[in-house]
Amino acid sequence: MVVLAKAELEQIALPAAQPPMAHVRTVDLSAATGAGRAAAARALVAACEEQGFFKVTGHGVPQGLVRAVETAAAGFFALPPAEKEASAGMPLGYSSKQIGTGGDLGFIEYLLLCLTSAGTLPAASFPFSALPCAAAAAAAADVSLSEPSCPLRDLLEEYAAAVRRMACGVLELMAEGLGIGPVDAFSRLVTDADSDNMLRVNHYPPAPRPELQQGSLLTGFGEHTDPQIISVLRSNGTSGLEIAARDGAWASVPPDADSFFINVGDTLQVLTNGRFRSVKHRVVVSSERSRVSIIFFGGPPPGQRLAPLPQLLGDGGRSRYREFTWKEYKSSSHRGRLVDDRLCRFEN
Numbered sequence: 228m229v230v231l232a233k234a235e236l237e238q239i240a241l242p243a244a245q246p247p248m249a250h251v252r253t254v255d256l257s258a259a260t261g262a263g264r265a266a267a268a269r270a271l272v273a274a275c276e277e278q279g280f281f282k283v284t285g286h287g288v289p290q291g292l293v294r295a296v297e298t299a300a301a302g303f304f305a306l307p308p309a310e311k312e313a314s315a316g317m318p319l320g321y322s323s324k325q326i327g328t329g330g331d332l333g334f335i336e337y338l339l340l341c342l343t344s345a346g347t348l349p350a351a352s353f354p355f356s357a358l359p360c361a362a363a364a365a366a367a368a369d370v371s372l373s374e375p376s377c378p379l380r381d382l383l384e385e386y387a388a389a390v391r392r393m394a395c396g397v398l399e400l401m402a403e404g405l406g407i408g409p410v411d412a413f414s415r416l417v418t419d420a421d422s423d424n425m426l427r428v429n430h431y432p433p434a435p436r437p438e439l440q441q442g443s444l445l446t447g448f449g450e451h452t453d454p455q456i457i458s459v460l461r462s463n464g465t466s467g468l469e470i471a472a473r474d475g476a477w478a479s480v481p482p483d484a485d486s487f488f489i490n491v492g493d494t495l496q497v498l499t500n501g502r503f504r505s506v507k508h509r510v511v512v513s514s515e516r517s518r519v520s521i522i523f524f525g526g527p528p529p530g531q532r533l534a535p536l537p538q539l540l541g542d543g544g545r546s547r548y549r550e551f552t553w554k555e556y557k558s559s560s561h562r563g564r565l566v567d568d569r570l571c572r573f574e575n
């Protein structure tokens with residue numbers, strides 16, 4: 228449950244404009260082999276340059292695993308508030324309505340978790356003892372799990388590892404498409420033992436009826452770009468995600484529960500010297516159905532020095548960004564608001 232006071236609801240109300248449907252490029256990863264590999268790599272690069280956003284099919288992440296995680300997540304959010312709050316540990320763990328520490332509000336509740344490079348969830352950063360077992364969570368939501376004894380933690384770890392593998396494949400294809408070497412120039416940044424990878428499970432309950440009747444929608448997750456290298460998002464097939472084009476126009480992403488959506492993050496924009504763009508996106512709560520989304524964020528190790536790759540500086544050799552570390556970027560960005568332009572402080 229997400230409880231907002233009247234003033235808070237007013238703060239996150241949006242005009243009830245229905246943006247057009249986005250045309251989202253789709254890349255079939257199962258076709259990215261042999262003769263099809265170069266074409267898939269070119270398609271990825273084109274999508275990252277144009278929108279910083281695309282969809283992947285043929286991704287190899289087992290549908291059974293995806294459905295089990297989604298079911299367990301829905302079960303977790305269906306638990307009584309006090310049980311969910313036992314997993315609170317701001318900024319990590321369970322939280323509702325507050326996003327970050329800069330005052331952003333949304334019609335959302337979520338779990339935000341740090342991952343180790345292997346996709347496991349380090350015990351130190353989160354009170355896992357408080358995470359209920361998936362079976363209890365599923366029972367609360369009156370849903371059945373194929374593996375009822377599997378704790379939510381185990382499911383999330385298995386999911387994170389599978390999605391990270393897929394993300395690495397995508398990052399390697401990007402490097403190939405850009406013609407840069409080594410092929411793991413990007414992917415090694417999310418597979419390092421110290422990589423700052425995160426997993427986020429978001430739940431947007433249906434918007435309260437009176438708000439919809441007054442002709443306004445609610446902000447689920449305010450507009451922002453993701454700071455990391457790559458984000459891999461999936462949802463339960465409920466609409467709400469919107470992306471902004473280069474001219475700032477919003478477009479609604481057609482939901483697809485079987486595919487993954489990939490966002491270029493700010494760090495990949497820097498590494499490619501602005502050739503790839505980090506996509507501005509938001510979630511609008513307009514639906515009468517709950518939206519559950521799960522996002523893997525691939526971030527570099529804290530001490531990683533970040534600057535445009537020399538191979539991507541172009542003819543003039545001009546670097547659009549000064550060198551900085553991920554720790555520096557993260558601490559500078561995590562002080563502000565979602566909507567802030569975080570990269571401008573690092574432009575040359």
Ligand SMILES: C=C1C[C@]23C[C@@]1(O)CC[C@H]2[C@@]12CC[C@H](O)[C@@](C)(C(=O)O1)[C@H]2[C@@H]3C(=O)O
Binds near residue numbers: 326563
């Ligand atoms: C307001 C904020 C929340 C956020 C950190 C920030 O200061 C700006 C970026 C936000 C974001 C967006 C992508 C991810 O959801 C996230 C975990 C991240 O790394 O950057 C969130 C941060 C958050 O929710 O704490």
Ligand SMILES: O=C(O)CCC(=O)C(=O)O
Binds near residue numbers: 448453460508510520
């Ligand atoms: O929940 C979603 O669909 C998107 C959320 C998002 O952009 C984020 O968590 O960074």
Ligand SMILES: [Fe+2]
Binds near residue numbers: 451452508
């Ligand atoms: Fe995001």
